[in-house]
Amino acid sequence: MKTLAWIGVSAVWLLALNAPMALGQPNPYTEASNWPVVNNYRALGSVSDVYPDSAGIVWVAERCGANSCAGKLGVEPIIAFDIESGRVAASFGAGLFAWPHGIYVDHDGNIWVADGRAEGGVGRQVIKFSPTGEELMRLGQAGIAGNGPNQFSGPTGVVVAADGSIFVADGHDEGANHRVMKFSAAGAFIKAWGQLGSAAGQFNVPHALAMDSAGRLYVADRDNNRVQIFDQEGNFIDQWTQFGRPSDIFITANDEVYVTDNQSNDARHPGWMRGIRVGNVRDAVVTAFIPDPAFDPLVSEETSAHGLAVDAQGNVYGAEVWSQSLKKYLPPH
Numbered sequence: 001m002k003t004l005a006w007i008g009v010s011a012v013w014l015l016a017l018n019a020p021m022a023l024g025q026p027n028p029y030t031e032a033s034n035w036p037v038v039n040n041y042r043a044l045g046s047v048s049d050v051y052p053d054s055a056g057i058v059w060v061a062e063r064c065g066a067n068s069c070a071g072k073l074g075v076e077p078i079i080a081f082d083i084e085s086g087r088v089a090a091s092f093g094a095g096l097f098a099w100p101h102g103i104y105v106d107h108d109g110n111i112w113v114a115d116g117r118a119e120g121g122v123g124r125q126v127i128k129f130s131p132t133g134e135e136l137m138r139l140g141q142a143g144i145a146g147n148g149p150n151q152f153s154g155p156t157g158v159v160v161a162a163d164g165s166i167f168v169a170d171g172h173d174e175g176a177n178h179r180v181m182k183f184s185a186a187g188a189f190i191k192a193w194g195q196l197g198s199a200a201g202q203f204n205v206p207h208a209l210a211m212d213s214a215g216r217l218y219v220a221d222r223d224n225n226r227v228q229i230f231d232q233e234g235n236f237i238d239q240w241t242q243f244g245r246p247s248d249i250f251i252t253a254n255d256e257v258y259v260t261d262n263q264s265n266d267a268r269h270p271g272w273m274r275g276i277r278v279g280n281v282r283d284a285v286v287t288a289f290i291p292d293p294a295f296d297p298l299v300s301e302e303t304s305a306h307g308l309a310v311d312a313q314g315n316v317y318g319a320e321v322w323s324q325s326l327k328k329y330l331p332p333h
Contacts, residue, residue: 025289029316029329036086036326047319047326049103049307056083058317059111060326061100069097070119083311092133098123102157102208114155116172118143124152126168137187149189153177157208161215161232169206178203180219193234198224200236210249212281220246225269240284243277245269248307255281262304266297274304290329
């Protein structure tokens with residue numbers, strides 16, 4: 001029975017509300033309590049992305065206690081949390097970023113950060129750091145937007161292939177390039193593909209990247225409400241729409257795929273709930289769903305993950321921009 005609280009909610013959304021269970025998509029995860037522990041550090045701002053390393057650390061890209069690092073030259077937005085305790089283990093990056101967006105840890109433990117906007121002569125770059133925070137490489141031109149071979153309009157995410165090739169999603173905000181760029185391991189431009197559109201190989205806000213065990217590249221084509229899949233030369237392979245409106249993608253070593261949707265609502269993607277959908281790249285079937293606990297189809301974003309990651313123990317991490325928080329979800333045991 002529906003209560004009076006349901007009056008005025010679209011019938012399409014009501015169907016979507018029941019869909020996760022009706023389609024065999026339960027939520028087997030439990031949110032961890034008292035994690036992370038930031039009491040003795042500082043309040044988190046908009047947490048944009050998260051990525052685990054192999055040493056028991058979860059690296060986070062956060063926006064300097066606000067939703068921008070502009071004017072916060074002494075605040076370090078790249079933070080390492082201990083996976084078990086949730087306590088801050090390290091931090092760095094003060095004065096280097098305008099608007100941290102995507103974070104990635106490669107096989108050598110190096111940390112890559114995509115800075116999606118510009119302010120005060122910094123931003124619109126991808127910066128590579130060692131595990132101790134030493135700067136190793138920069139792609140793009142600091143504070144400058146462009147569509148050249150070493151320029152970005154709004155880099156959102158980065159991933160590194162087994163041979164060291166670097167892939168960057170470039171396409172945040174109005175007037176963006178809406179493309180994927182490929183660089184050599186040394187940072188030399190190789191190629192780019194994509195433009196604004198909805199056909200195969202076109203993008204509307206390529207918002208994040210991931211790679212499976214076979215080296216296929218997955219693009220969160222967010223404003224087209226789909227995931228696109230390519231080989232490493234940019235040849236289109238497939239697209240998925242069953243994972244919602246994707247803001248981020250994470251693929252484990254076993255090819256389990258996690259896709260977070262923090263934007264679906266009646267205006268942007270009617271009939272879909274916000275949350276994290278789980279499946280496997282081999283069959284692309286959604287098998288589990290971690291819902292936004294405060295979902296309202298009439299608002300834009302609430303307590304849903306903008307970025308996500310999964311550690312070796314199967315714990316799922318959600319980086320939330322709007323609630324300015326980092327969540328940890330424990331798998332069933």
